[in-house]
Amino acid sequence: MEKTEKEKESIRAASEEVSRQFKTLIDANDLDSLKHLQLLILGRLQDSNAVLSHFNEYSEHCFAEISSDFAKNTRILKSMKSDLDYVFQKLRSMKAKIKATYPDAFPDESKGEVFDKRPDLEIPQ
Numbered sequence: 366m367e368k369t370e371k372e373k374e375s376i377r378a379a380s381e382e383v384s385r386q387f388k389t390l391i392d393a394n395d396l397d398s399l400k401h402l403q404l405l406i407l408g409r410l411q412d413s414n415a416v417l418s419h420f421n422e423y424s425e426h427c428f429a430e431i432s433s434d435f436a437k438n439t440r441i442l443k444s445m446k447s448d449l450d451y452v453f454q455k456l457r458s459m460k461a462k463i464k465a466t467y468p469d470a471f472p473d474e475s476k477g478e479v480f481d482k483r484p485d486l487e488i489p490q
Contacts (some may be wrong), residue, residue: 446486453483
């Protein structure tokens with residue numbers, strides 16, 4: 366047991382010596398300036414954090430106000446799209462019936478198959 370306590374004491378003494386040597390390598394003024402700079406940076410980061418927190422709260426509030434309107438408008442647009450699809454489908458069927466009954470009703474240029482050139486809004490681009 367004595368040996369371990371002697372080893373511990375020698376390790377402690379060596380640690381204190383290394384600590385003293387490091388203290389001589391670094392100037393106290395430099396350490397103080399580093400500490401001051403770290404505190405300055407900490408203050409700036411805390412200010413930035415406060416600003417970002419405020420902005421997040423504001424954004425959350427704005428989103429809460431707008432989300433119901435956005436959802437309502439989205440439902441209206443989807444309803445309008447389905448209504449327009451139905452109208453265009455009816456127009457195509459009426460045009461086909463008119464063509465079948467009266468082949469000369471439309472000029473020659475429109476006799477070819479008409480492609481729907483509207484963009485599909487449900488496919489992401």
